[in-house]
């Protein structure tokens with residue numbers, strides 16, 4: 001992940017290209033409930049002033065994060081799944097009736113697949129990004145008119161890496177797990 005950016009704008013068509021690749025990710029019933037709320041340039045302060053107000057920034061380890069020319073709120077539209085699974089070819093599943101009928105929140109899973117594909121696409125075209133947990137959910141919903149059926153999964157700051165030396169993330173020293181610790185052969 002990239003935690004320090006230049007203010008150099010990201011060409012909008014490049015952003016659209018990466019989003020277009022994100023859309024190709026697997027999606028339950030091809031419901032495609034992934035959305036991004038995008039802020040560019042000086043608009044990004046609308047996000048930062050809520051999620052990380054200036055008076056809390058002193059001593060923050062990643063001041064170069066605030067320079068990111070693009071902020072994307074990652075959203076998952078639960079209602080799109082209820083609607084899709086109420087269509088004639090899916091109605092028999094009963095999943096259109098309630099989110100509690102689902103074995104797993106596929107709106108979150110699909111939006112995560114798309115987000116990862118998007119992050120990889122950004123990397124491929126030389127754009128860095130940080131996916132991070134958002135704060136002040138209620139205020140963000142209000143500011144950006146996000147309806148209750150749409151979940152905010154997190155935020156992506158993206159742009160060109162500044163090249164400044166940045167403190168490592170707190171989790172960076174944790175080793176990657178081995179493939180054999182992930183694979184369970186035949187039973188847990």
Ligand SMILES: Cc1cc2nc3c(=O)[nH]c(=O)nc-3n(C[C@H](O)[C@H](O)[C@H](O)COP(=O)(O)O)c2cc1C
Nearest residue numbers: 001002003062130131132133134154169170171172
């Ligand atoms: C769900 C999720 C939430 C995250 N939240 C934060 C965060 O709040 N702050 C942060 O600096 N990084 C956050 N990260 C980034 C991880 O710390 C990072 O991907 C991991 O430590 C690996 O670091 P690297 O990609 O730089 O090697 C988050 C990542 C995910 C997937």
